[in-house]
Amino acid sequence: MHFVDAKGILTGSGGYCGMNVYRGCSHGCIYCDSRSRCYCFTHPFEDIEVKQNAPELLEAALKSKKRKCMIGTGAMSDPYMHCEEELGLTRRCLEIILTNGFGATVQTKSDRILRDIDLLEEINRTAKCVVQMTLTTYDDDLCRIVEPNVCSTKRRIEVLAALRDKGIPTVVWLTPVLPYLNDTEENITSVLQACAGVGVKGVIDFGMGLTLREGDREYYYAALDRHFPGMKERYVRRYGDAYLLPSPKAKELKGIFLRICEENHMLSTPEECFRYIRELPEKYQQISLFDREEETGGRISEVFQSNE
Numbered sequence: 001m002h003f004v005d006a007k008g009i010l011t012g013s014g015g016y017c018g019m020n021v022y023r024g025c026s027h028g029c030i031y032c033d034s035r036s037r038c039y040c041f042t043h044p045f046e047d048i049e050v051k052q053n054a055p056e057l058l059e060a061a062l063k064s065k066k067r068k069c070m071i072g073t074g075a076m077s078d079p080y081m082h083c084e085e086e087l088g089l090t091r092r093c094l095e096i097i098l099t100n101g102f103g104a105t106v107q108t109k110s111d112r113i114l115r116d117i118d119l120l121e122e123i124n125r126t127a128k129c130v131v132q133m134t135l136t137t138y139d140d141d142l143c144r145i146v147e148p149n150v151c152s153t154k155r156r157i158e159v160l161a162a163l164r165d166k167g168i169p170t171v172v173w174l175t176p177v178l179p180y181l182n183d184t185e186e187n188i189t190s191v192l193q194a195c196a197g198v199g200v201k202g203v204i205d206f207g208m209g210l211t212l213r214e215g216d217r218e219y220y221y222a223a224l225d226r227h228f229p230g231m232k233e234r235y236v237r238r239y240g241d242a243y244l245l246p247s248p249k250a251k252e253l254k255g256i257f258l259r260i261c262e263e264n265h266m267l268s269t270p271e272e273c274f275r276y277i278r279e280l281p282e283k284y285q286q287i288s289l290f291d292r293e294e295e296t297g298g299r300i301s302e303v304f305q306s307n308e
């Protein structure tokens with residue numbers, strides 16, 4: 001772990017902004033796309049870069065925004081890695097989001113998010129909060145191989161239930177689906193039934209497959225060699241150097257996915273899910289009186305005072 005002062009914290013503009021308080025990740029998922037060379041890491045992926053000034057940057061960025069919006073975190077690095085226990089930077093950023101009246105969406109695989117459940121509930125009460133949880137593998141023995149340093153799928157389902165009990169909406173990422181490993185009817189059905197059981201709002205899937213590119217591919221294949229001898233050769237024969245690796249059963253699995261989502265009233269396309277996650281309802285978007293004050297150069301106070 002090493003510490004840096006970042007220059008900025010929010011990416012995107014308008015109706016949705018993303019942030020990463022950490023860069024790199026210690027969860028060790030064997031298929032991790034964030035390892036891909038195109039992201040130009042200048043340090044080992046597990047040597048977490050900590051943006052120590054993230055709370056100050058976020059406070060300033062939110063204060064300068066004219067309209068409230070959803071602030072997302074967790075797209076490139078899990079915001080609830082081990083280091084968050086001692087550093088608490090994700091928590092401080094959520095507190096800033098709450099006090100400034102913005103919405104939040106957090107993507108994680110970790111049950112450490114439960115530490116902040118009251119804070120998330122408060123954000124959801126005053127604006128909006130959506131938790132996104134990845135569930136790839138219902139079989140916990142396989143889960144410990146493909147996602148070795150984070151809690152099991154069963155535990156993540158308990159987390160989803162706890163969030164539901166607090167009224168916090170959730171969306172599940174059922175991705176990636178790894179050819180010949182978790183691409184079974186039993187796995188997809190079990191994950192989706194579990195989602196339905198804990199009231200998940202929607203499930204994101206990108207075509208029942210996996211993506212691999214330079215950096216990510218080498219790491220994945222090394223893990224296959226360690227845990228599933230002969231599997232890498234099977235991949236190379238079928239997919240070569242392709243970026244997209246759809247499961248041989250993708251069509252059949254997608255049919256099951258759509259049927260179960262429909263039966264249980266869960267959103268089932270990435271577009272629907274992302275729209276739901278990123279939209280802050282109109283009534284919360286309005287700029288506060290304080291913000292209007294700044295925007296109008298104090299004219300609102302003058303009007304109020306003239307009416308007294």
Ligand code: SF4
Pocket residue numbers: 024025026027028029031032033034076077078109
């Ligand atoms: S949690 Fe996400 S960023 Fe972290 S190792 Fe797993 S896939 Fe990569």
